[in-house]
Amino acid sequence: MADKIMFRFWTITDYEEEEEFLRQQHREGWMFRKYWIPGFYFFDKCSPEDVVYRLDFDQAAKGEKAAYLQMYRDYGWEYLLDVNGFSYFRKSAKDLEENGDTEIFSDNESRLEMVKRIFRRRMLPLLAIFLCCVVPQLMIQSGLWLDGGYAASKVMTIIFLVLFAAYIGLFIHCGMGIRRLERKYKTDV
Numbered sequence: 001m002a003d004k005i006m007f008r009f010w011t012i013t014d015y016e017e018e019e020e021f022l023r024q025q026h027r028e029g030w031m032f033r034k035y036w037i038p039g040f041y042f043f044d045k046c047s048p049e050d051v052v053y054r055l056d057f058d059q060a061a062k063g064e065k066a067a068y069l070q071m072y073r074d075y076g077w078e079y080l081l082d083v084n085g086f087s088y089f090r091k092s093a094k095d096l097e098e099n100g101d102t103e104i105f106s107d108n109e110s111r112l113e114m115v116k117r118i119f120r121r122r123m124l125p126l127l128a129i130f131l132c133c134v135v136p137q138l139m140i141q142s143g144l145w146l147d148g149g150y151a152a153s154k155v156m157t158i159i160f161l162v163l164f165a166a167y168i169g170l171f172i173h174c175g176m177g178i179r180r181l182e183r184k185y186k187t188d189v
Contacts (some may be wrong), residue, residue: 002042004030009039011170012122013177015055015086022053022090032090033082052094055086056116057121061115108185115181123174130167139162 022032030043080088141157
């Protein structure tokens with residue numbers, strides 16, 4: 001059983017904030033143990049320590065996961081778990097400072113490639129679901145409502161309006177996040 005459970009929402013473009021959140025928790029004496037979707041964090045009490053957390057949007061092909069994780073272990077990173085396509089790693093900040101680097105990526109081109117993988121593997125499928133399922137259903141349900149449909153069609157229209165608004169908000173947030181990350185990594189090259 002975890003000593004502390006927290007709920008926190010983050011999206012695929014907020015991975016840097018996720019890393020800093022976990023680092024801050026560890027500084028306060030809460031070591032990250034596991035995560036349950038949609039946003040439950042489980043922490044164990046520990047001695048406060050500065051530990052760097054890093055996320056990588058997993059690029060390992062099927063059957064190559066062991067080699068992918070071994071590469072990180074070779075550089076001293078502790079693998080924790082995978083969540084929604086992201087692999088979580090951690091390493092003592094003291095160890096990293098001795099080596100002069102706190103990053104798992106060697107350059108900004110690697111970071112840009114990760115942002116592109118996130119877009120291709122997460123945003124494009126969400127866009128397809130939105131355009132093929134949510135928008136047509138919203139149009140069908142609203143047409144039934146306008147034709148004096150049953151109460152169930154009115155409830156369904158409201159549900160699809162909420163889904164429509166949630167998807168639009170998510171697309172705006174993630175789209176702006178991807179653009180922000182791309183600009184950041186392109187200007188730092």
